Amino acid sequence: LEKLCCKTDAEMLSRYVFIVNRPKTENETVYYNVDYIHTAIYENKQIKFHYAEWTVKKELKFKKNGAFYVVSPWALTWDDENYYLVAYNAAAGIIKHYRVDKMRDTEIMEADRTGEESFKNFDLAASAKTFGMFGGVDAEVTLECRNELAGVVIDRFGHDVWMCPHGEDHFRARVPVAVSSQFFGWITGIGSGMRIVGPEDVRQQYKEYLQNVIQNYMD
Numbered sequence: 001l002e003k004l005c006c007k008t009d010a011e012m013l014s015r016y017v018f019i020v021n022r023p024k025t026e027n028e029t030v031y032y033n034v035d036y037i038h039t040a041i042y043e044n045k046q047i048k049f050h051y052a053e054w055t056v057k058k059e060l061k062f063k064k065n066g067a068f069y070v071v072s073p074w075a076l077t078w079d080d081e082n083y084y085l086v087a088y089n090a091a092a093g094i095i096k097h098y099r100v101d102k103m104r105d106t107e108i109m110e111a112d113r114t115g116e117e118s119f120k121n122f123d124l125a126a127s128a129k130t131f132g133m134f135g136g137v138d139a140e141v142t143l144e145c146r147n148e149l150a151g152v153v154i155d156r157f158g159h160d161v162w163m164c165p166h167g168e169d170h171f172r173a174r175v176p177v178a179v180s181s182q183f184f185g186w187i188t189g190i191g192s193g194m195r196i197v198g199p200e201d202v203r204q205q206y207k208e209y210l211q212n213v214i215q216n217y218m219d
Contacts, residue, residue, distance in 0.1 A: 029101065029103070029104065030083060030100050030101045032106070033049075033083075033085075033100045033101075033103050033106050034076065034083060034100060036106045036107075036108055037073045037076055037085055037100070037106075038076070039108060040073050040108045040113075041073050041074065041075075043108070044112050044113050045108050045109055045110070045111065045112060045113060046070060046071065046072050046073075046108075046109045046111045046112070046113055046114070047070075047071060047072075047073055047087075047106055047107065047108055047109060048068040048069065048070045048071075048106070048107050048109055049068065049069055049103040049104060049105055049106040049107070050062045050063075050066065050068060050069070050103070050104040050105045051063045051064070051069050051098060051102055051103060051104075052102045052103075052104055053102065060102070060104070062104070068105075069089075069098070070090070070091075070109070071085075071087035071088060071089050071090075071096070071098070072087055072088040072090070072113035072114050072115050073085055073086075073087045073113070074086050074087060074088060074095075074113070074115070074119045074122075075119075076100070077097075082099055082100070082101065083099070083100035083101065084097045084098065084099060084100065085097065085098040085099075085100055085103070086119075086122075087115075088113070088114055088115025088118055088119060090114050090115065093118075094118070095115070095118055095119060095122050137178065137179050138176065138177075138178055138179075139176075139177060139178075139179050139199065139202055140174055140175070140176050140177075140199075141174070141175055141176075141177050141179070141196060141198070141199070141202055142172055142173070142174050142175075142196070142197040142198045142199075143172065143173045143174075143175060143187075143194055143195070143196060143197065144166060144170055144171075144172050144194070144195050144197045145170060145171055145172075145173060145190075145193060145194045145195075146169060146170055146193035146194070147169055147170065147171060148193070149190065149193050149194055150163070150171065152190065153173050153175070156175075156186075157173070157175045157176075161173055161174075161175055162174040162175075172197065179202055179205065181209060184205075184206050184209040184210075187206065188210070188213075
């Protein structure tokens with residue numbers, strides 16, 4: 001690229017960028033998978049692949065006893081440093097997310113894609129309310145936060161999030177989320193400056209989540 005530019009532009013391109021605290025992709029499979037997925041979407045074809053998970057021996061083991069997953073790819077999304085395939089799983093009859101780096105032996109099939117109607121009604125933007133692509137029951141949750149956490153809430157939920165002052169030191173925010181252990185983990189990571197105000201069933205679920213965590217440290 002530098003050879004195609006003038007000297008000034010080439011110097012701009014040659015600047016080094018160091019990325020820290022980001023796990024590297026240890027193989028090129030993810031790049032090939034992205035190419036297969038884009039090709040399949042363009043050609044309106046289904047794909048099949050083996051789907052893997054990590055074991056305690058740091059080895060990838062195929063799920064479903066090594067059986068192929070057959071899905072209809074509709075989109076790619078980037079979340080929390082990972083690519084996810086958004087695809088229609090005809091066997092389950094729903095839209096699902098798959099980590100692209102965990103896909104192996106990907107092939108484009110002859111069969112045309114299915115699930116067009118389901119995907120038309122699928123809101124890709126709604127992925128902002130998920131945490132690490134762990135889905136859950138959709139709910140509108142009210143959070144009470146210290147004022148210094150305003151930036152954290154806006155970064156997570158966007159500038160359109162409903163926020164209202166609550167006393168001198170706090171504000172309340174009403175946010176749409178998929179209630180899951182990942183969401184509770186995010187709340188816990190923020191610390192004592194943020195708490196769930198409602199709805200009551202979500203508060204209760206969070207209490208049970210914390211109790212289960214504490215139970216792991218009870219001797």
